[in-house]
Amino acid sequence: MATKFLSPKLLNTLPPFTRFLSSASTASIAAVSPLNFDEKPEPNDAEKQLTEPTTATTNLDLSDHQKLFASVSTLKLLRSSATLGLASNERFIDFGMWVMNSRLMETSLVRDAILKTVKHTFFQQFCAGETTEEAADCVRRVHDSGFRGMLVYAVEHTEDNAGCDRNLEGFIKSVELSKSLPPSSVSFVIAKITAICPIGLLRRVSDLLRWQYKDPSFNLPWKLNTLPIFSDSSALYHTLEKPAPLASQEELDLHLAHQRLLKLCQKCIQDNVPLTIDAEDTSIQPAIDYFTYSSAIMYNRDDKPIVYCTIQAYLKDARERLFMATKTAESLGIPMGFKLVRGAYMSSESNLASLLGYDSPIHNSIGETHACYNDCASFMLERIADGYGAVVLATHNIESGQLVASKACDLGIRKGNQKLEFAQLYGMSEALSFGLKNAGFQVSKYLPYGPVDMVVPYLLRRAEENRGLLSTSSLDRILMGKELMRRQKKLQFTKSKMASPSSIKVEIGTE
Incomplete structure (x- = not known):
């Protein structure tokens, strides 16, 4: 018989969430990410962020484009601005998805041409490279800019044990890669349980756990x-x-899958690199949580989480599940780390629930999702302030970034605290990333890598789940545009000054 560590009724006797984040409106600002971070923003929020004051206690300045992009080359600004502009166009993304999923990809010459184009545009913008060497170079560049890297060997949705074994080796190489890089340049290695356990088995285990x-x-x-x-x-x-x-x-397959995860955990302990397990849709998430929590119980010790679980705040049960898991872990003396995201499977979750005649598991409004994310972030910050647990706040949402940074300061959580990390996708939300870094917080960039033909499907699955993909780039594009204009004016002024005739002094002397 299974043991419940904490019954839902017991929740009523536990301290409620207190000192929530500021109650400022969250209805207007959101984000969308191809990798589960955020949801779609309302129009014109980017412009509002340039005029609305930032919380004074955080020194989180997102308006000074010259300071934010001081370490970014003009060429990279031009490329990023152009790529983000294309990526924010839903029709362009729809066309790209149609091409990638069409029979055109069955013709080798056409496929090679398409993948080459993708590699030098979107792949270059949002991915760390194809090989471990390219990923290592990307981590070094990110580190030179003041960020840390989250290494993501971008494999998932595997059907058999042979594929799972190959994927495990890829994750192991990610851990080994982190040891060859500058100290503290890699914050986490990211893994997906769907890459090391057959997807059909995850569905079976989830069914059994639900029952x-x-x-x-x-x-x-x-x-x-x-x-x-x-x-x-x-x-x-x-x-x-x-x-x-x-x-x-x-x-037997379940035992093999669990052994793969334990081997990865042991490698992370050996090389002192935390492991974060990404979240998936609710049909298989129970099995993923089971794998994550059972390994965390084994390996999270000495107030230093090695295994982090991912909570998707757009789910109606997210707040309660986070609360229950955290309190139970604390009662067992197990330090627990969480990565907090908003979520990515909005369309499929709602469609399946409707098909079966049930309410969607996702919050009914974007405002409720924002409130849940901010409440969960507040709860984790309070646990950290009390000396327990750790959190990665993965968000592209400007308001959440500002509120959480202010909350951390109010609670006396020192900037640079190893238990608090902000995270954004590589190539996205650069303004927020640089702003948080300049304010003294630890910031990581999520760095997926692998062969283009392997990584592109990984990203397309997110694009299919998030209509309005990458529309969070609007603030970045505005600020990048302003910085490019400033640099152009400066260049023109310099050229004009160099081209102006020098004053010539003619001295007429006497013989």
């Missing part, structure tokens, strides 16, 4: 100790009938 939550007498003999995976508000409609127990081969 056990409905019926605690349902025995799962293979189940290890874990933290709370569900709350009373969690979506359970994926499993409408009692699932069959795992077959002997499935149990």
Whole structure:
């Protein structure tokens, strides 16, 4: 019989969330990311950010484009501005997705031409390279700009054990790569459970875990100790009938998958690099949380989390699940780290729930999602201030960045605290990244890498889930445009000064 460490009823006896973030309106500012960070913003928010005052206590200045982009070359500014402009056009993205998924890709010459074009535009903007050597060079460049790198070997959705074994080696090489780079230049190695456990098995395990939550007498003999995976508000409609127990081969595959994760955790401990497990859609997320929490119980020790779980704040149960898992881990003396994101599977989640006749597991409004994200961030900051846990605040949302930075200062969390990290995607939200860095906070850039034909599908899956992909780039494009204009004027002034005739002094002397 499974053991529940913390029943939902017990929540009423625990301290509620206190000292939430500022109640300033969150209805207008959002973000979208191809890698699960944020959601779509309302129009004109970028312009508002240039005129609205920043919280004074954080020194988070997002208006001084000259200071923000001081370390960025003009060539990179030009390329980034152009690429972000294209990426913010939904019709262009739709056309690109159609091409990438069309039969055109079956013709080798056409495929090579398309991938070459992608490599020198979007791949170059948002990815760290194809090889470990290119990823290492990217980490060094990022580090020279004052950021840290989150190494992401971009594989996922694997069907068999052979593919899972290959992917594990790729993740192991990411950890080894981090040791060859400057100290502290790599903040995390990122892994996806879908890359080291067959996707069909993750669905089966998730079904079994959901059914056990409905019926605690349902025995799962293979189940290890874990933290709370569900709350009373969690979506359970994926499993409408009692699932069959795992077959002997499935149990063996589950054991192999768990051994892969443990091997990766052991490597991270050996090389002192934290591991963050990315989130997926709710159909398989219970199994992912099970893998993550069971390994965290084994390896998170001495107030230093090695294994981080990802919480998607756009889910209605996110706040409660974070609270329950954190409190249970704390009661067991296990330091727990979380990466907090907004979420990426909005369309598929809502469509599936509607098809089955259930309410969407996602908050009914963007304002509710923002409130949930900010509340979860506030809760984790308070835990850190009390000496427990760690958090990665992965967001492209300007308002959340400002509010959380202010909250950290109010709680006395010193800038540079190893338990607090901000994160944005490589090539996106540069203004927010530089602003947070200039204010003294640790900032990481999410660096996916791998062969173009492997990484592009990885990004396209996010594009399909996020209509309005990369529209968060509007503030960056405005500020980049202003900085390019400033540099152009400066260049013109310099050229004009150099071209002006020098004054000639003629002295007429006497013989």
